[in-house]
Every structure is written in C-alpha cells, then in structure tokens.
Amino acid sequence: xxxxxxxxxxxxxxxxxxxxxxxxxxxxxxxxxxxxxxxxxxxxxxxxxxxxxxxxxxxxxxxxxxxxxxxxxxxxxxxxxxxxxxxxxxxxxxxxxxxxxxxxxxxxxxxxxxxxxxxxxxxxxxxxxxxxxxxxxxxxxxxxxxxxxxxxxxxxxxxxxxxxxxxxxxxxxxxxxxxxxxxxxxxxxxxxxxxxxxxxxxxxxxxxxxxxxxxxxxxxxxxxxxxxxxxxxxxxxxxxxxxxxxxxxxxxxxxxxxxxxxxxxxxxxxxxxxxxxxxxxxxxxxxxxxxxxxxxxxxxxxxxxxxxxxxxxxxxxxxxxxxxxxxxxxxxxxxxxxxxxxxxxxxxxxxxxxxxxxxxxxxxxxxxxxxxxxxxxxxxxxxxxxxxxxxxxxxxxxxxxxxxxxxxxxxxxxxxxxxxxxxxxxxxxxxxxxxxxxxxxxxxxxxxxxxxxxxxxxxxxxxxxxxxxxxxxxxxxxxxxxxxxxxxxxxxxxxxxxxxxxxxxxxxxxxxxxxxxxxxxxxxxxxxxxxxxxxxxxxxxxxxxxxxxxxxxxxxxxxxxxxxxxxxxxxxxxxxxxxxxxxxxxxxxxxxxxxx
Ligand code: PEP
Ligand code: MG
Numbered sequence: 001x002x003x004x005x006x007x008x009x010x011x012x013x014x015x016x017x018x019x020x021x022x023x024x025x026x027x028x029x030x031x032x033x034x035x036x037x038x039x040x041x042x043x044x045x046x047x048x049x050x051x052x053x054x055x056x057x058x059x060x061x062x063x064x065x066x067x068x069x070x071x072x073x074x075x076x077x078x079x080x081x082x083x084x085x086x087x088x089x090x091x092x093x094x095x096x097x098x099x100x101x102x103x104x105x106x107x108x109x110x111x112x113x114x115x116x117x118x119x120x121x122x123x124x125x126x127x128x129x130x131x132x133x134x135x136x137x138x139x140x141x142x143x144x145x146x147x148x149x150x151x152x153x154x155x156x157x158x159x160x161x162x163x164x165x166x167x168x169x170x171x172x173x174x175x176x177x178x179x180x181x182x183x184x185x186x187x188x189x190x191x192x193x194x195x196x197x198x199x200x201x202x203x204x205x206x207x208x209x210x211x212x213x214x215x216x217x218x219x220x221x222x223x224x225x226x227x228x229x230x231x232x233x234x235x236x237x238x239x240x241x242x243x244x245x246x247x248x249x250x251x252x253x254x255x256x257x258x259x260x261x262x263x264x265x266x267x268x269x270x271x272x273x274x275x276x277x278x279x280x281x282x283x284x285x286x287x288x289x290x291x292x293x294x295x296x297x298x299x300x301x302x303x304x305x306x307x308x309x310x311x312x313x314x315x316x317x318x319x320x321x322x323x324x325x326x327x328x329x330x331x332x333x334x335x336x337x338x339x340x341x342x343x344x345x346x347x348x349x350x351x352x353x354x355x356x357x358x359x360x361x362x363x364x365x366x367x368x369x370x371x372x373x374x375x376x377x378x379x380x381x382x383x384x385x386x387x388x389x390x391x392x393x394x395x396x397x398x399x400x401x402x403x404x405x406x407x408x409x410x411x412x413x414x415x416x417x418x419x420x421x422x423x424x425x426x427x428x429x430x431x432x433x434x435x436x437x438x439x440x441x442x443x444x445x446x447x448x449x450x451x452x453x454x455x456x457x458x459x460x461x462x463x464x465x466x467x468x469x470x471x472x473x474x475x476x477x478x479x480x481x482x483x484x485x486x487x488x489x490x491x492x493x494x495x496x497x498x499x500x501x502x503x504x505x506x507x508x509x510x511x512x513x514x515x516x517x518x519x520x521x522x523x524x525x526x527x528x529x530x531x532x533x534x535x536x537x538x539x540x541x542x543x544x545x546x547x548x549x550x551x552x553x554x555x556x557x558x559x560x561x562x563x564x565x566x567x568x569x570x571x572x573x574x575x576x577x578x579x580x581x582x583x584x585x586x587x588x589x590x591x592x593x594x595x596x
Contacts, residue, residue: 001227001228001229002205002206002227002228002229002230003226003227004180004202004203004204004205004206004226004227004228005202005203005204005226006201006202006222006223006224006225006226006227007191007194007195007201007202007203007223007226008179008191008194008195008198008199008200008201008223009200009223009224009529010178010198010199010200010223010224010247011178011200011220011221011222011223011224011240011243011244011247012157012177012178012200012219012220012221012223013177013219013220013221013237013240013241013244014154014155014156014157014177014178014218014219015154015156015157015215015216015217015218015219016156016157016158016159016213016214016215016216016217016218016219017156017157017158017159017215018159018160018213018214018215019158019159019160019161019163026101026102026105028098028102029098029099029101029102030097030098030099031093031097031098031099032097033097036093036094036097039093039099039100039103040090040093040100042100042141043089043090043093043100043103043104043141045140046100046104046137046140046141047080047137049140050080050133050136050137050140051077051080053136054073054076054077054080054133054136055073055077057073058073058074075129075344076129076132076133078344078345079129079130079133079134080133080137085107085111085130088107088110088111089103089104089107090103092106092107100141101138101141101142104134104137104138104141105134105138107134108130108131108134108135108138111127111130112127112130112131115127115130123342126344128162128183155174155175155176155177156175156176156177157176157177157178157179157180157219157221158176158178158179158180159179159180159181159213159219160179160180160181160182161181161182161183162181162182162183163179163181176199177199177200177221178199178200178201178202178221178223179194179199179200179201179202179221180201180202180203180205180219180221180228181201181202181203181204181205182204182205182206183203183204191203200221200222200223200224201221201223202221202222202223202226202227202228203226204226205228212230213230217230217231218230218231218232218237219231219232220232220236220237220240222240222243254532254533254536255532257289257532257535257536257539258287258288258289258532259289260535260539262291262535262538262539263538263539264517264538264539264541264542264543264546265539265540265541265542266542266543266544267543268517268520268542268543270516270517270521270522270523270524270538271291271292271294271329271501271522271523271524272290272291272523272524272525272526272531272534272535272538273285273290273291273292273293273294273329273501273523273524273525273526273531274288274290274292274293274294274525274526274527274528274531275293275294275295275296275297275503275525275526275527275528276293276295276296276297276321276528277296277297277298277299277300278300279317279320279321279324281528282321282324282325283324284528284529285528285531286324286325287528288528288529288531288532289531289532289535290328290528290531291328291329291523292325292328292329292330292331292386293321293325293328293329293330293331293525294329294331294451294501294503294507294523294524294525294526295331295333295390295451295503295525296318296321296330296331296332296333297333297336298314298332298333298334298335298336298374299335299336299337299341301313301314301317302335302337302343302346303341303343307345308343308345308346308370308373310373311373311374311376311377311380312377314373314374314377314378315376315377315380315381318330318332318377318378318380318381318387319380319381319384319385321381321385322381322382322384322385322386322387323384323385325385325386326385327385327386328385328386329386329388330385330386330387330388331388331389331390331428331451331525332378332381332387332388332389332390333390333391333392333430334361334364334371334374334375334378334389334390334391334392334403335360335363335364335370335371335374336359336360336392336393337359337360337363338354338357338358338359338360338362338363339354339355339357339359339360340354340355348363355459355465359393360392360393361391361392361393361394361399361403362393364391364403365399365402365403365406368406371403371406372406372409372410375389375406375407375410376410376413376414379407379410379411379414379421379422379425380414380419380420380421382421382422382425383420383421383422387422387425388425388426388427388428388448388449389407389425389426389427389428390427390428390429390430390449390451391403391427391428391429391430392429392430392432392453393430393432393433393456394429394430394431394433394436394443395433395435395436396435396439397439397442397443397446400429400443400446400447401446404427404446407427411423426448426449427447427448428447428448428449428450428451428499429443429447429450429451430450430451430452430453430456430503431443431450431451431452431453431457431489432452432453432454432455432456432457432460432504433456433457433460434457434460434461434485436489437457437485437488437489438488440488440489440492440493441492441495441496443492444492444493444495444496444498445496447498448498448499449493449498449499449500449501450489450493450498450499450500450501451500451501451502451503451523451525452486452489452490452500452501452502452503452504453503453504454477454482454486454502454503454504454505454506454507455504455505455506456504457482457485457504458475458476458477458479458482458504458506459475461479461481461482461485462474462475462476462479462481462482464476476559477505477506477509477512478511478512478553478559478562478563478566479559480554480556480557480558480559480562483515483553483554483562484554486515486519487519487554490519490520490521491519494520499522499523500521500522500523501521501522501523501524501525502516502521502523502524502525503525503526505526507524507525507526507530508524508526508527508530508531508534510533510534510537511563511566511567512566513534513537513538513541513546514541514545514546514549514550514566515546515550515553517538517541517542517543517546517547518543518546518547518549518550518551519550520543549565549566552565553565553566
C-alpha cells in the first residue's frame with residue numbers, strides 16, 4: 001500500500017494505463033545563417049497551430065466542466081503570447097543558430113527549472129503549464145503524434161508523472177476510473193478539474209511506485225485517503241468493492257434528506273449553505289439542497305487568465321449564480337488574493353511574510369479602481385437575486401468604513417447611469433484575524449453580518465502557518481484559545497443582533513457541530529459534499545445537550561480533553577471498518593447456509 005495525498009474523493013478499482021512521458025530528447029541541431037528566416041517561420045506556424053488546438057480543447061472542455069475551469073486554457077494561450085518566453089526562444093535561434101525545436105526545448109527547460117527552484121506551490125504549477133504548452137509547440141515542430149488515451153478499451157486507472165490540464169481535458173470521465181500522479185498538489189488546476197469531473201485522484205505517489213506500475217496492472221485507488229494499492233490481493237479487492245458500494249449507498253441514503261429541514265430535535269434551525277468558487281460547484285451544492293451560498297471565493301475568476309476580469313465578465317458570473325439560487329442568499333466575498341494566491345499578470349511584491357502582507361482587502365483599498373470594478377459587478381448582479389457583499393481579512397473599523405465608502409461611490413455611479421441594483425444589499429465581513437475578534441463588538445455595529453473564517457483565524461491565533469506541513473500537527477481547531485475566539489465573536493454578534501455564520505473548514509466538521517449549536521450560530525457554510533452528512537448529524541442532536549457539552553469543553557485546558565469529549569464514538573475509519581465487517585458477515589451467511 002502506498003500513501004499519497006487524497007485530492008479527489010472516491011474509490012477506483014481497475015487496470016492501469018501508464019501515460020508515456022510527453023517529452024522528447026532532441027539532438028543539438030545547428031542551422032546556417034541563411035536558415036534563420038525559415039526557422040522563425042516554422043516557429044510562428046507552430047505557435048499558430050498550437051493556439052488553434054488549445055482553443056478547440058477549451059471549447060470541448062467548456063461543455064464538460066463549465067466555463068470557469070475551461071478558462072485555464074486562456075493561461076496557456078497567454079504563455080504562447082508571453083514576450084519573455086518568446087524572446088528567450090527567438091534569442092536562442094538568432095544568437096546560437098539552433099533549430100526552432102531545440103530553442104523551444106531549451107526555453108522550456110530554462111523557465112521550468114527557474115520556477116521549480118522557487119519554494120512556492122503556485123509557481124511550481126505555472127512550471128507545469130509552461131511544460132504543457134511548450135511540449136504542445138514542440139509536438140508541432142517535430143510533427144510528432146498526439147499522445148492519446150485509449151478510448152476503445154475497458155475503463156482504466158490513469159498513472160502519470162504529472163497530469164497537465166490539457167491532458168485532463170482529453171479525458172472522458174466514462175473511460176477513466178481514477179488517476180494517480182507522482183507530482184501534484186490538492187490545489188493544482190488538475191486536482192480542481194478532477195474534483196469537478198468527479199474522478200478519484202491521488203497525487204504525490206512515490207516515484208518507485210510510478211516506475212513499478214505497468215500498463216495492465218491491477219490497482220486500487222482511494223481518493224479520499226490518498227491510498228494506492230498495486231496488484232491487490234483478492235481480499236483487498238473485495239474489501240474496497242464493498243467500501244465503494246457502501247460509499248454509493250451512503251450517498252444514495254443521504255439524498256433522502258435533501259428536502260428535509262435542517263433543524264435539531266428541539267427545534268433549533270441552522271442554515272446549511274455552500275462554499276463555491278465556480279458556477280459548476282453551485283450545481284453540486286443545489287443538488288445537495290443548500291440553503292444558499294455562504295462564501296463565493298471570487299479569486300478563481302481572477303486566476304487562470306492573462307488579465308483582470310472586466311466588470312461585465314464578473315457581472316455575468318455573479319448574476320448567473322444569483323439567478324440559479326432563485327432568491328436564496330449568495331454571499332460574494334471580494335477579492336482575496338495575496339498570500340498563497342497569486343495572479344500571473346498582477347505583480348505582487350516579494351515579501352518576507354506574504355500571509356501577513358499585501359493581500360485581500362489591503363490590496364483592494366490600495367487599488368480602488370480594481371476594487372470598484374468588482375463592487376459594481378456585484379451591485380449590478382444584486383438586482384437579480386439575494387446577493388450580499390463580504391470583505392475578507394478585516395482588522396479594523398477604518399477598513400470597513402473605507403470599503404463602504406468605495407461601495408457608496410459605486411452605488412452613486414450606478415444610480416447616475418440608471419443601472420439597477422438592490423438598495424438594501426447587505427454588507428458583512430469575515431472574522432478571521434484575532435484583532436477582529438477582540439473588537440468584534442465594535443465591528444458588529446458597522447455591518448449586517450459576520451462570517452467566521454476559521455481557516456485563517458486558527459493560523460493567526462496559534463501562529464501556525466496553514467500551509468506548513470512541518471507544524472501541521474499544531475494547527476488545532478479545538479485549541480482552547482480558538483474556542484474562546486469563536487465564543488467572543490458569536491456572542492458579540494448576538495448582542496448586536498446581527499447574523500453570524502461560519503465558513504472555514506471547521507463548519508463542515510461533524511465534531512464541531514455541538515459548538516455551533518451551543519453558541520447559537522445562524523449559518524454554517526461548507527463544501528457541498530459536507531452539507532448532507534452535517535444535516536444528518538444535526539437531525540440527531542439537541543441544542544440543550546450541545547450547551548452541556550460546550551460547558552464541559554470550555555472547562556478543558558487541553559485540546560486532547562476537548563477531543564475526547566467531542567468524539568466519544570469510534571473514529572470514522574474504525575466505524576467504516578465495523579460496517580464493512582458487518583456487511584461481509586451478512587453477505588457470507590447465505591453461502592454458509594447453502595454449504596451446510
Ligand atoms: C477562512 O479563512 O476560513 C476562509 C474561509 O477563507 P480562505 O480559506 O479562502 O482563506
Ligand atoms: Mg481566509
């Protein structure tokens with residue numbers, strides 16, 4: 001059994017197809033001075049053909065996963081138009097008299113090595129994009145055939161060193177049971193797309209495993225736990241087939257509560273809403289009976305393209321979401337870039353501590369025209385649904401007022417232009433900094449709602465970088481300090497009478513549910529897949545008992561004690577194994593009877 005990282009949930013059992021490397025070794029071919037013009041012409045022709053091909057893939061993909069994910073290819077086209085990349089290639093041809101394909105290969109290697117050296121996941125992903133586009137260009141220059149996946153065979157599990165977005169675009173989800181890659185991270189484009197396509201994915205498998213797997217080998221992939229099993233024994237196949245079945249049955253069973261009201265046994269109603277970053281994800285959320293969108297992360301609209309999205313482009317997406325929600329709340333969070341989220345075309349300064357640096361609302365207040373473009377788009381969309389605005393990373397009353405001033409300017413402009421928007425649009429803030437918690441009573445008087453961003457609040461309260469694996473064991477949602485932060489925030493909101501929700505990962509954590517009930521939060525916003533499991537648990541709890549649990553955990557001095565109180569039942573994996581054992585016994589029984 002090999003442990004990788006679970007990047008897209010689900011279980012796949014089947015035969016491997018190992019994707020050959022889409023890379024070529026090129027002999028160093030020199031050219032004569034007289035051939036320069038011809039080499040440039042070959043280069044330009046290769047670029048033109050590559051662009052046409054990328055556009056075609058983009059169109060194909062749009063139908064499968066929606067416009068946002070397919071816009072990843074805009075970034076690829078932008079690379080083919082990037083003057084720095086092109087100058088590098090042209091320079092190698094012109095100054096070193098090398099053939100176009102050799103120049104392209106050297107330019108790819110140069111940029112990929114450079115980006116790979118940076119200790120930054122985002123830049124490593126960009127290196128993958130450059131390799132992908134560069135290899136496409138090389139393929140045309142060499143007249144090499146496209147590496148295609150088998151489509152006329154049995155469905156297979158795809159094994160690749162790394163999988164580029166364009167390779168994923170060619171995948172037919174009906175032919176691919178699952179994917180395992182040597183490289184990759186959960187936040188890479190490919191992982192995002194695999195989740196959108198519903199294909200189980202494990203990334204970061206060890207290189208020796210990748211070498212050991214041959215096309216045709218039998219494999220099991222568990223995309224939730226990040227497990228790959230090569231040539232499994234019959235017992236494992238049976239066990240995972242059963243898990244797959246249980247998984248499907250559980251999903252099916254949960255569908256039965258889609259229309260059921262989210263309310264505890266003693267009548268406390270809790271809105272269960274979804275975190276989304278694209279319209280495609282909204283579809284999944286609606287199918288899970290979401291009460292609305294508690295967090296629309298708008299960064300995705302700004303990423304994977306070569307320029308800032310225009311007001312109209314943003315408006316179309318926000319309006320589309322508002323209309324699909326049919327008057328259910330849609331909380332649109334304004335741009336939250338910086339930290340680990342960078343934009344190719346937007347040069348952010350190198351910083352010692354980017355998470356504490358120039359990011360989110362700080363950038364928006366520093367660049368009013370960028371901010372106003374988004375605010376105008378959101379306001380215009382508010383005409384078509386129940387849209388609310390939320391500012392991220394707020395640390396002071398001044399920031400809220402400055403943002404609201406710009407919002408007011410936008411409203412005035414729209415009124416003057418005769419463009420409709422909701423005059424009653426609500427404005428809220430994320431509470432994700434300890435400073436905001438401490439002055440929550442003051443902030444509550446400035447806004448219509450709070451949404452607690454536990455992901456950042458935990459990292460800032462405990463001074464534990466949420467991206468740093470070495471100290472991830474210290475990233476503790478159930479730390480007494482975090483619980484006190486939550487209590488302070490929610491009580492401040494309640495005293496002022498404003499709506500309070502939670503939109504960090506902790507909102508979808510079943511263990512945390514008694515905390516939210518005890519503190520009487522109004523809304524939990526989570527990934528769409530978490531909504532039904534949370535609702536299922538909510539239906540079994542009471543607010544009264546949750547208050548008693550909360551009093552006990554608030555008296556605890558260590559996280560270990562808190563965990564003990566919150567999870568008296570066996571942990572999930574143990575429970576799954578128990579269920580499995582019960583099922584296996586049950587299924588064996590008729591056979592046993594027959595043999596008697
Ligand atoms: C959070 O910080 O909890 C949050 C929801 O925002 P993000 O994860 O996008 O930083
Ligand atoms: Mg945050």
